[in-house]
Amino acid sequence: MEGFSLQEIVDLFRFGEHAHELHQSLLTLGMLIIVAKLAEGVFRRLRLNSIIAYAATGMLLGPVMELTGVWWIESSLHLELVLALGVFIFFFLIGLDEVDISSFMSSLKGHYFLAAVLSVIVSLSISMLVTTDLVFDFGLKLNFTESLALAGVLSMTSLGIVAKVLTDGGHLKQPVGLQIFTVVIIAELIALLVIGFSIGEHAHQLSPVGILILLGKVAGFSVVTWVLSSRVLPPLVAGLQRVIQVPQLSLGLLLGMLFLIVYGAEAVGLHGSLGALLFGASLSSLPYQVQREIIPGIRSVAEGFFVPLFFASAGLSFSFTFATLPLGAMAGLALIPLLGNFTGAFIGAYVSRLAVPYAVATGLMGKGVAEIALLLVMWNSGIIDEVVFSFLVLVMFCYILFMPSVISFAVSRASRRTDLPAQLDDIPLGIVRFALEDIKIDDILDRSRRHPASSVTVRDFTEQWIVPHQPHYVVADKGALVGIVSLEMLRYLPKDAWGKTQLDAVVRRQTPLAYPDEQVEDVLHRMSESSLSVMPVVERDSEKFLGAVTSSDIIQLMTMETMGENRPPHRSVKTSTRSRQNH
Incomplete structure (x- = not known):
């Protein structure tokens, strides 16, 4: 034959x-x-x-x-390929769940950003006392960029751990919990960017020109990634689903796009994990309904296969040779960054005048999950050896086991103080989205609220209608929407004209609209993109004006729900939080 x-x-x-x-x-x-x-x-x-x-x-x-000596599992080339895919998917999920670029940008001028920056700078500087030989040589033998990368990991705060602790204790929607959560989100993004830069450049010596080129690469890559993920991918998926109607089409396109983004990051000289992180962060701003259509598939694949394998590989790479590390180096690696984390966060919280600085500082000491992933990346990249890697994995285990109880105790004690503000009105809108899920605008809409008419003079408006922390107001005439007036625009109007000028002359008529059946997450995202603190609500078909929602409404209802106080009689709001136990 x-x-x-x-x-x-x-x-x-x-x-x-x-x-x-x-x-x-x-x-x-x-x-x-x-x-x-x-x-x-x-x-x-x-x-x-x-x-x-x-x-x-x-x-x-x-x-x-x-x-x-009987039988054990060893790594192999096939396993390393699977684990490399797991690295990218894991950092994609971190970007999707824990990073919100719009919130980061909106917080640049606020005291939360100041607290986060000071926390990262101080803790990073203290950690570099261990990773460099400037003061004492711990025998790590790292160049500057490698020292910076390791110091970034040691000084980093893991949002997944902190969010889990705050959620389990019921503190996430309380003032202290919201402040901790906000600072952690900003600080984690800054630390991840520093680490990503350092890992990508660890084989090169940094120079001013090199730093500028690297920042330009990241900025350009971020813009391209954002355009592809927020402007190209959603309509492409929707259009192809209508035409092709292939099962799991969105999952396949998303995975394919993820690996192409990783390839692009590597091609321009960035580490692939940073590309995956930025891609996930870009998708985190997609409308809630779109996320529900394209995200569950990749999350199931990740949590059922890639993430367990990825962290199991950290265990496979573990070596008992960590015992050969000198006791001084062990003490320095374990204790000095811990001190640096608390000191940096306390200074940041104190200088920026956040409530209860010691609680905020304690909250920023949660770490362990993302840090283990980054340590594995650094070990595979040759930045650290198996001795340092194995010891630091044990240190991160200790953080995961013991720090949640410490954070919970500090936050619980701080929450019992009577001098705390009843609510916070300065939380960036995008960060509020992390604490809201499956809530629709109709659940929180106050249809009985009064709004100024267009015939009201600017003087009467400023004397009778303005409330703290609300720079924008909806204007309506006899139940018909006119537009939105901004306090910022009134600065350009001479005060001697306030008594004669009506709101009709300064109102912004073309405004974004919200609908009662929309998710609060989506509306808050549009508020943030439009730099508004209020959004008119109209019926979807007739565009009949129904009322307005403000960012303060969301935060107030969220905190009142948690504290068990009486809510406004118009609606009952249901709040829930995303679980980040694994990420």
């Missing part, structure tokens, strides 16, 4: 010389996934973070079993 023989067909599917390695990789993948998910169930019953379960699985099946 001509053609392939049965043996030749069998040999073909053995993949030639790589058959044994492929078989070992399949065994490794199967064992890691099964044991990791089973361990996750056990650890959750013990109220322990699932990331510890994944890493402990890798340690058990790798270095611990190796001590027996």
Whole structure:
């Protein structure tokens, strides 16, 4: 019989010389996934973070079993490819869940941004006392960019840990919890950018020109990523779904776009994880309904396969050689960055006049999850060796195990103080979105609220209608929407003309609109993009004016719900929080 023989067909599917390695990789993948998910169930019953379960699985099946000399799992080229994909997907999810670019930009002039910047600068500087040999040589042998990258990881705050602690304790929507949450979001993004720059440039010496070129690359890459993800991808997916109607089309396009973005980042000299992070951050501003259509598939793939494998690989890479690290280096790596985190956050909170600086400082000491991922990236990039990597993984385990209780105690104690503000009106709008989910505008709309008429003079308006922390107001005539008036515009009007000038002459008539069936998240995002603090609400079909919602309404209802106070009689608002236990 001509053609392939049965043996030749069998040999073909053995993949030639790589058959044994492929078989070992399949065994490794199967064992890691099964044991990791089973361990996750056990650890959750013990109220322990699932990331510890994944890493402990890798340690058990790798270095611990190796001590027996009977059987253990080792890494392979096939496994490293899967893990590389896991790195990009994990940082994509961090960008999607924890980074909001619009909120970051809107906070640039506020005291929360000042607190975050001071916290990062001080803690980063103190951590560099360990990672460099400027004061004392701990034997790490890192150049400046490598020292900066490691110091960034040691001084970083993990939003996933902090959000989980605040959510479990019911503090996320209280004033102290909101302040901590806001500062952590800003500080984490700054630290991630610093780390991303440093890892991408660790093989080169930094120079002023090099820094400018790198910043230009990041800025240009961010703009391109934002345009593709927010302006091209959503309509492309919607159009193709109507024409092609292929199952899981959105998931395939999203994954393909993610890997192309990673390729583009690597091509321009950035680390692929930074590209994945920026891509996720760009998608975080998509409308809520669009996210519900394209995100669940990739989240299921990540949480069921890539994320467990990724953190299990951290356990596989663990080595007991960390015991050879000098005691002085151990103490320095474990304690000095811890002191730096608290000192930097306390100084930032105190200088920016945030309530209860010690609670804010304690809240910014949550870390462990993203840090382990970054340490693995740094180890694979050759920035740190397995000794330092293994010791710092143990340090991060300690953070994950013990810091949640410390943070919860500090925030609970601070929340009992009687001198705290009843609500906060200066939280960036995009950050409020993190604490709202599945709430529609109709749930919070006060249809009985009165609005100034266009015939009201500017003087009467400023004397009778202005309230604190609200720079924009809806103008309506007998139930018909006229537009929005901005206090900023009144500055250009001479005060001697205020008594004669009516609002009709200064009102902005072309304004964005909200609809009662819209998600609050989407409306808050449009408020932030339009730099407005109020949004008119109209019926979708007839555009009949129904009322208005303000950013202060959202924050007030959110905090009143948490504190158990009486809510305004017009509606009952339901609030929930996104779970970030794994990210």
